[in-house]
Amino acid sequence: DTEVTQTPKHLVMGMTNKKSLKCEQHMGHRAMYWYKQKAKKPPELMFVYSYEKLSINESVPSRFSPECPNSSLLNLHLHALQPEDSALYLCASSQVQRTGELFFGEGSRLTVL
Amino acid sequence: DAKTTQPNSMESNEEEPVHLPCNHSTISGTDYIHWYRQLPSQGPEYVIHGLTSNVNNRMASLAIAEDRKSSTLILHRATLRDAAVYYCILRDVVQGAQKLVFGQGTRLTINP
Numbered sequence: 001d002t003e004v005t006q007t008p009k010h011l012v013m014g015m016t017n018k019k020s021l022k023c024e025q026h027m028g029h030r031a032m033y034w035y036k037q038k039a040k041k042p043p044e045l046m047f048v049y050s051y052e053k054l055s056i057n058e059s060v061p062s063r064f065s066p067e068c069p070n071s072s073l074l075n076l077h078l079h080a081l082q083p084e085d086s087a088l089y090l091c092a093s094s095q096v097q098r099t100g101e102l103f104f105g106e107g108s109r110l111t112v113l
Numbered sequence: 114d115a116k117t118t119q120p121n122s123m124e125s126n127e128e129e130p131v132h133l134p135c136n137h138s139t140i141s142g143t144d145y146i147h148w149y150r151q152l153p154s155q156g157p158e159y160v161i162h163g164l165t166s167n168v169n170n171r172m173a174s175l176a177i178a179e180d181r182k183s184s185t186l187i188l189h190r191a192t193l194r195d196a197a198v199y200y201c202i203l204r205d206v207v208q209g210a211q212k213l214v215f216g217q218g219t220r221l222t223i224n225p
Contacts, residue, residue, distance in 0.1 A: 042215035104156030
């Protein structure tokens with residue numbers, strides 16, 4: 001199984017809503033990543049977890065709250081978002097302490113009204 | 114984060130080789146060069162990576178300059194399925210996790 005599964009595929013939310021994006025992998029990877037991608041732009045790194053601990057936060061606003069409850073799951077909690085936060089949110093995973101590939105999911109497309 | 118420079122777009126014909134260049138003049142001795150590609154409506158996909166020596170795999174070849182300030186991704190025989198945005202990335206490591214910061218990439222168009 002070399003898949004990273006992201007749910008939901010599409011999400012529409014209002015600026016006062018609270019929602020979550022979910023990412024799951026069963027490859028035994030202990031590093032997991034959140035990226036944000038706006039249309040026709042490259043993916044932007046948001047957060048990196050290593051052994052279920054947050055190791056990188058690229059100065060992301062606190063309305064985005066990541067969580068890694070176990071080695072297979074990564075969540076991104078969303079609260080009080082702005083319309084400019086509408087984007088494709090990509091999750092990825094990789095082995096730790098190894099040089100190798102990141103496996104990406106297909107993304108969750110978020111629209112904030 | 115060390116930076117890479119790529120042409121915005123390139124065009125090639127089906128069944129011909131494609132050479133995608135990347136400049137990374139500020140590369141450090143421990144930076145690995147990674148290439149990913151992103152097909153329309155999909156997440157990025159790993160292509161190849163290397164440190165100093167040229168590398169081959171089933172998808173592509175990576176030629177790295179002797180001074181490591183540039184590299185070239187080679188698709189030996191392009192197909193229509195190779196039309197994508199190709200990203201050249203210098204990999205950093207933070208607390209054991211790989212930090213990949215994507216640049217603007219090269220949009221590759223393949224003509225039938």
